[in-house]
Amino acid sequence: AAVPLPEPVEEVTKEERDAPKTTEEHPAEEVTAEEHSEEHVYHAEELTDEEEHMDVVEVHTHVEEHTEGNEPTEPDHSEDTGEVEETLTRDETEPEEQLGDTDSQEEPAVETISPSKIEDKPLDKRSESEEKKEEKVPAKKKKPKLLNKFDKTIKAELDAAEKLRKKGKTEEALKAFNELLSKYPQSPRAKYGKGQSEDDLAEKMRSNEMLQKAINTYGEVADMPNPTTDLVKIAVKRQANRQQFLGHIKRSVVTLQKLTNRYPSDVSIKNELGVSYLLLGDNNNAKRTYEEVLALAPNDGFAKVHYGFILKAANQIAESIPYLKEGLESEDPGTDDGRFYFHLGDALQRMGDKDAYKWYELGHQRGHFASVWQRSLYNVNGLKAQPWWTTREIGYTDLVKTLERNWKTIRDEGMSVMDQEKGFFLPEDENLREKGNWGQFTLWQQGRKNENSCKHVPRTCALLEKFPESTGCKRGQVKYSIMQPGTHVWPHTGPTNCRLRMHLGLVIPKGCRIRCANDTREWKEGKVVIFDDSFEHEVWQDANSYRLIFIVDVWHPELTPQQRRTLSPI
Template sequence: MVITNQLQERLQEGFAKESLNAFNKILEKSIKSPRATYGRSGALLKLAELQSSNTLLQQGIQVLEVLLSNPDTPDALLLKSGLILADKQRFRGWTNRALKSLTFLNLRFPNNVDVVNDLGITNLILGRNDDAKKLFKQVLKLDADNGFAMAHLGFIIKVSDNNPAKAIPYLKSGIESGDKSAVDARFYFHLGDAYQRIGDTKKAKEVYDDGAAKKLFLSRDQRSLYNVERLTAKPWWDPEELPYQNAIETLQNNWEMIRDEVLEYFGRSGTDFINEAENLLDRGMWRQMTLYQRGERNKKGCLNVLKTCALLNNLQDATNCRRGQVKFSIMKPGSHVWPHCGPTNCRLRAHLGLVIPDGVKIRVGNETRHWKEGEFLIFDDSFEHEVWHQGNENRIVLIVDFWHPELTEHEKSALSPI
C-alpha cells in the first residue's frame, strides 16, 4: 500500500511538472493569458503540496496575485482564483494578505456569499470579531438559510459576546441546516455549553450525545478537539500509574517550600497572577500565573518564584509537555467554574494541593474528589470537569501537565503545541 501511494504521488508530481512546463510555454507566447496563468498556479500549488515546499507554495500564491491584478481575467475565473488565493495565503500564515485579497473580491462581488463568509472567517482569525459578526449578518441578509454564517455568528455571540441564550438559535440552526461545514465539533461544543450555562442540562447532554454519535467527540463526557484516539481514556488517574514518579515525588516532597514561595509573592505583589482568560468562571475569582507553557519556560512568571522554577528546571517530565502548562492557580471563596473540557486528550493534569481549605471540590466525569495539601490529584482534563469553592479562604494549587503515558516519543515531538 505504501509503495502504491508513493508511485501515485510520483505520477501526480510528474503530471504537475509536465503541466507546469506546458503552461510556461503558453505564457512565453501569451504572457497575460488568464487561463494559462491560472493553470500555472495550479501546477505550482500541486507541486508544493506533494513536496511540502513553502517556496513552491509562495510561487503559486504570487502567480494567483498576478492573476487577480490582470484586468483581462474573466469574472468567473477571478472569483475562483481569488478564493483559492485567500485560502493559500491563510495556510501560509499571511492572514493580512488574505484579508486584502478578499476585500478586493468583495468589492467586485459584493453579493457573493462565499466571498463574504470567507472574509468573515479571515476577520475571525485576526481577532476582529465585531467585523466578522457584521459580515456573517450580511450573509444572512443575502441568504437567510446559510448554515455556515449562522453557525459562525452563533459562535461569536457565545464566545465573544458571552451571550449563550442569544447564541443558541444561531448555533442550532447552523448545525441543523445540512451545511457540512457547520457539522463541526466546535459548534456542537459551544451549543452544548450554551445550554449548560442557561441551566438546560438535558439539552446540553442531547447535543453532546449527538456529537459523540457523529464521532465529533470521543464520548459525551470527553469532548476535547485535538486528540490521539487510541489513548486510554478515564477521568481519574493514580500517581502510581504514571512513569513520572521522580517528578511527582520531588514536587510533593517540596510542597511546603513551593507553598511558602507563592504565598510570599502573592502577598507582596501578585501582579502576574491574571484572571482566567477562557470565560470558564461562573462566579467568584480565579487567577493563574504561568511558569511553563508549551514546553517553554515563562521567564516573567519564574522570576517571581525562583526556587520553585529551579526545582522544576531539573524535572523534564514536568515541564516538557508542549500541549500543557505548569502554573499556579488561586481561587477565592464563593467561586464556581462551569463544567468544561480541556482541548486535548494528550495530557494528564496534576494538581498539587498547597492551600486547601474546607469546602473545595472538583468533579471529573461522574466522580467528585477533594484536594489535600501536599498531595497530587491527577485527572484527564479532556473529560468534563467542574470546580466549587464554598470555603472561607483562598484555594491554591500548582498545576502540572504531563504527557499521556501511552504517547510515543515520536508522537510527542510531532504533535503541534497547544
C-alpha cells in the first residue's frame, strides 16, 4: 500500500488564525515560516477488498470546488507571528548550491480533490496528556532573519510594499514588488515579496497559472545574491508546498532534495522531504530519510510517527508500535493526527494488546474519531450513526426486496465465475486478514460500472441498474465476496460514514459470523443484513466450506442529492 504525509504545522484555532497580527512598523521583516503553513489532510486509499483500511495521503489541489462538513480549509497564508531581528544568520559569502526553478517541465494540474476530516467535536473530557500539554510552557520561537545587508538599506521601501500585501491589496503589492526589483534586482526580500503576492493573487483568482508563477518566483529567491538562510528555507519550503498543492509531487521532491543538500543538518527540511516521498509512494526513500532525521534528532516526534507508519504499512507490526506511540506522546507539531491514532490502535489490536482502545479513546477525545467504535476519517457531519440498520431505517426498500427476491439468480451467476483458473475473483491484498483466503469480484466501484465484469454476470448487473443509491455511490462498491474456511479478518473500519453496506447471503455454511461494534451476527441465505462499516467490524469463517455473499454499498440515506453529486470518490 502507498502511504502518507505532509509538512508539520502548529495547530491554531480559528480565532488565532483570523486575528490580525501584522504591525505597521516593520512589515517586511515579519514573514515567518508559519506564514504559509498549511494543515495537511490524509485520506483513505480506495481498496479493492471487502473492507478498507486507510494508508494514503491526499494532496490538496489549488482549486477546491466541493467541501464536506467540517472539511479543513487552507489557512490564510498572510499570517505572521511577530517582528524579526535584523542580524544575519550566516556569512553572506557562504557558498550555496543553486536552487532555482525546478518547474520547467509541464505537468497537468490536478484540479479538484477535497477530502474532509471527521466532523464530530471532541468530548469535554480531557486526557492526562492534554492537561500536561497545557502545563507546558511554550518555547519562544526564534525569529527568522529575512533581510540581508543590502535589503536593510531599502527597508522602508520593502515595508511599504509589504503593507499593501498585508492589507489585501494584492495587485498593488505585486506591482510594488516588481518595481522594487526593477530598481534593485539584487534584492532577495523583494523577490520573495513578489512570490508571496503572486501566491496571494493565485488564491484570489483561483488560478493555477498564477500559482505556477509564484512557484517559479519562490525558487528564484535562492539564486539571489546573498539571501539569508532563513529566507531561503522559507521560500523554498513554500515552493515545495505549492508544488504539492498542484499535485506536482515529483517536483516537490526535487526541490526539497536540493534544499536538504544545502542544509543537511536541518531536520525540518528532511521531515518535509520524507512527506514528499510518501506522497509519491516511495516508502523506501521516505524510510531512509526519517532514519536520517532520527540519527540527528532521536526524539523528533514527527519523524517517529511517520517512521512508525511506514513500518506498519510494511507489516512490521510490533516494530511500528514504539515509534507511533512515542511520536504521539511527544505531542510535537504534526503528530496529533487521526491517522496515527488509527494505526497505533490497529497495531496494538493485532498484537492482542487491549491498550488499543485507550488510544482509540484518546483519538476520539482529540476529535479524530466520532467514537471509540466509529473510526472513519472522511465523514459528513450530523449523519445518523449506528452499527446495524434495518430495511425500514435505511429506506431503500425496493433495493432490498429486489436483492432478496432474486438472490438465487445473483448466487448462480456468482458461482459461475468462481473458477480460480479464470481468475475473476481477486485476492484481498491489503493485509486485513490474520489468516485464510478471501477474494472478490467487483461490478461497480466509486460509482463506475465495470463493463467487462458485468458481461459475465449480466442479469445481476441488470437488476442493479435501476438503483442509483448503489450504482452511483462514489464512496462504495458492488461486488461478490468469497471467503474460504479458516479465514479471520482483523478488526478494522471503513474510510467514511457516507455509505452503508448491505450483505446478501448467497452460500452460507454454518460457522460464519460478523461482528460490528459489540454485536455479532450471522448471515442467512437469501436475506440482506445492513451495517455501517465506519464502525469497527470483524469476520470469522469457521465453516467447512466456502462462504459467498453479495456486497452492495449505498449512500447514507440522510445525504442530500447535492452532497451525493459533489462528494469526492473514495
